[in-house]
Amino acid sequence: MTLNRVAFISDLHLDHNIGLLPQLEKVLKKRKPEVFIIAGDLFSGFTRTSAVLKRLKQIVPRVLFLPGNHDLWIAETTGNLSSHELYQKTLNKITRISGSEYLGLKPVYLKNKTAVVGVTGWYDNYPLPPVSSPDQHLCKWPGFETPYQVRNWQNELLHQQLEEAQKIASKIIVVTHMIPFMNLMKEYIPEQLFPYMGSQILGDTILKYPKVVYAISGHLHGRFLFSVPPGALPWEISPFGYPGELGKNPRETLEQSLRLIEV
Ligand SMILES: [Fe+2]
Ligand SMILES: [Fe+2]
Numbered sequence: 001m002t003l004n005r006v007a008f009i010s011d012l013h014l015d016h017n018i019g020l021l022p023q024l025e026k027v028l029k030k031r032k033p034e035v036f037i038i039a040g041d042l043f044s045g046f047t048r049t050s051a052v053l054k055r056l057k058q059i060v061p062r063v064l065f066l067p068g069n070h071d072l073w074i075a076e077t078t079g080n081l082s083s084h085e086l087y088q089k090t091l092n093k094i095t096r097i098s099g100s101e102y103l104g105l106k107p108v109y110l111k112n113k114t115a116v117v118g119v120t121g122w123y124d125n126y127p128l129p130p131v132s133s134p135d136q137h138l139c140k141w142p143g144f145e146t147p148y149q150v151r152n153w154q155n156e157l158l159h160q161q162l163e164e165a166q167k168i169a170s171k172i173i174v175v176t177h178m179i180p181f182m183n184l185m186k187e188y189i190p191e192q193l194f195p196y197m198g199s200q201i202l203g204d205t206i207l208k209y210p211k212v213v214y215a216i217s218g219h220l221h222g223r224f225l226f227s228v229p230p231g232a233l234p235w236e237i238s239p240f241g242y243p244g245e246l247g248k249n250p251r252e253t254l255e256q257s258l259r260l261i262e263v
Contacts (some may be wrong), residue, residue, distance in 0.1 A: 010218025040068025
């Protein structure tokens, strides 16, 4: 059976990277993936998300969108919406309207008995002072008092999806926006940002499922590829980032960050 050609990237931050979308379209036309996974932080807020997904869907047969923390920011235009409602309902709906598929609630099935499971994930705590995160006032989580309660809810969603996927699929790709394998990141993340990057709890959940063949994350604006012990699970972070952050030439940064795997 032929493998799935899966492209992925995270942290496109299109509101900061003006002119990036046409370049992304060109690269996708050239590489011809069957599936394109966006691992969060497409925009800050969601008002332009659907229009962009619609354009990408004209190029790639299947576009899979997972929200990042920025996609869950509550902008003035969203009225009384909470980040929780955005995650559970609104983003799911606008992703489907655009013809794309939403990662975050249910597994998505590809050919060759392959499932894609995704959650934004969350983190153990806000960054330590003097650093602060806009999530503190731009995300609203009614009923959750601390970031780790949001993380626990996300971890449970991850667990449920993996349970479902393992019954049907023979291979699973896991996508989280936040960092799941924090134990491997100690030397790469500054101490004051460490609690804000993700949670090892998500990683511990992923490692319980031996059918997981590839893990993809975002949020950290740096490119990493690890073999996660004990089974050497490939885990990759491949963001675009903010302007000039990961290279001075946007086209080159995009070529490097848009990864293509066959699963
Ligand atoms: Fe980001
Ligand atoms: Fe992020």
